[in-house]
Amino acid sequence: MTVREARVREVFRKQRADAPPGFFACEAAGLDWLRAADAVPVVGVVDVGPGHLDLERLASVPPSRAAAHALGVGLAAMHDAGAPAFGSPPDGWAGECFFGPMSDPLPMPTGRFAAWGEFYAHCRLEPIARQGSRRGALGPDDTRLLDAVAARLASGDWDDDDTPARLHGDLWGGNIMWTPQGATLIDPAAHGGHREADLAMLTLFGLPHLDDVIAAYQQAHPLRPGLRRRMGLHQLYPVAVHAVLFGGHYVEQMRRLAAPYAS
Template identity: 65%
Template sequence: MGHRKQRVGAPPGFFACEAAGLDWLRVPGGPPVVEVLDVADDHLDLVRLTEVGPDRAKAEDFGRRLAVLHDAGAPAFGSPPEGWHGDGFFGPLDQPLPMPTGAHDSWGEFLAVRRLEPLRDLLPAEDAHALDPLIARLRSSELDDDDSPARLHGDLWSGNVLWTADGATLIDPAAHGGHRESDLAMLALFGCPHLDAVLAGYQAVHPLRRGWQHRRSLHQVYPVGMHVVLFGGGYRAQLHQLLAAIPT
């Protein structure tokens, strides 16, 4: 039996983009990904998943598999999933916002140009101005490292990881080429079950660069900022706390 996601008047390509992202995330040794049955302008049919409770063994296995997925790579920072051309989408089905794609050699430039500057245009003035120092640092390459573009889920909060008999299964991606720490920061943002086990499994396959815990705030600015746009007030204080916590 399938599960249908449907919205009349969905933005053009909304469901086709999601289907392409799911296909792109399906890599040998990576996490299970929900299977696409059919896609059209107004709906996406997916295999219906049966959820089970999370446990530490499944969490550690998910971490290992997530590292394999990230290591599958992407052509550039900001690149869309294979089979999709154009911008992606971020946010709930009834109110998705555009998520610009591109092709950047520098992660900092990508985050500034394709994420934070478009976000800035959507925020109230006080919040928008608060992003300016970070945007300048990102554009200067000060926050770059030598990590190559990772193949990201892109919206990896805990609600988009369904625990099944096959393991932690990915749904609802905003897939793109980005920095591996961004997916991990999203898992931490809204409380992934057994996150310590997920991270232990991840590091067994791909050890993270020193200081990754302190960089979570950097990678959480965009999703929290988008939550300010989508849902308003309660996230504004959190956005400013994140900006204050970014390592100097």
């Protein structure tokens, strides 16, 4: 047995017997797609089936500024690897993706849009408004608020000339493991989107040495001025998902985020 073969047999299994069809296959395709960018460490896929996903078991080390700097540079390169369109799923997967905890993942529509605003409106904010309404988590005023933001997005109010980026899609601190190989990505909701979305997600829930990550990213790929003003727009979808799934203070946080962009 080679060293490589011995290592990959040390696996971490994610499993759920009644997982939605394609749930684990979609995640595996996303991991492979991100790894194909050859830009940032991504956990390896060992095996996938309808009710499980086997991943290489990762060893943890403390976060460091050097690893954070490398993560920022790597994220910029991963985003620059691109995607066919805004809303496109990862290579090797067709149909809806998923967002949220393994116990209750929400379907995440895909598509092929030339403009980011149309994609974000039609595949993120409008669907989560309908999902929230059906579950009774969002009231009529909430859905109208999200629809108002979606209308401005669809009209192109925040579009720019940035091309579709290869996104992790659920890049909060819990989906980054600090390992001997560097900050390693796990649990993606990978798709083609706006590069600022991954950075906004990191900012939303925090990450050790986040300032170093952002600074390194800016050095590798400078972002348009005004990023901080746009953060809330990119954070609106993940917070709305939390509002639908968990209610409580997330509903009010969603309202606060949406209000400045609604009119």
